[in-house]
Amino acid sequence: MAESVYKVVELVGTSSESWEKAAKAAVERAGESLRDLRVAEVVEQDIVMEGGKVSAYRTKLKLSFKYEGKD
Incomplete structure (x- = not known):
């Protein structure tokens, strides 16, 4: 089996x-420009509030994909 990065x-x-x-929005948007997505790990969740009410939910992810470049 060949090694992968x-x-x-x-x-x-x-x-x-x-x-x-x-x-889901983050993963789907990433999938438009990254190939071979593998795993997404939720690392943090928070909310944005305006006027004492929730206006947005935010999810921070670590997303892995097969590395093919030289960077």
């Missing part, structure tokens, strides 16, 4: 509805 990036997704939708 994976790169990890940190992303923050947002949603006005839920943390799950915020995570």
Whole structure:
């Protein structure tokens, strides 16, 4: 079996509805430009409040994908 290397990036997704939708938004957007996505780990969740009410859910993810570059 050949060795593989994976790169990890940190992303923050947002949603006005839920943390799950915020995570999904981040992964789907990353999938538009990154290939071979492997694992997403939720590292933090928070909310944005305006006027004492929740206005957005934010989910911070570490996302790994197969590394193919020289950087």
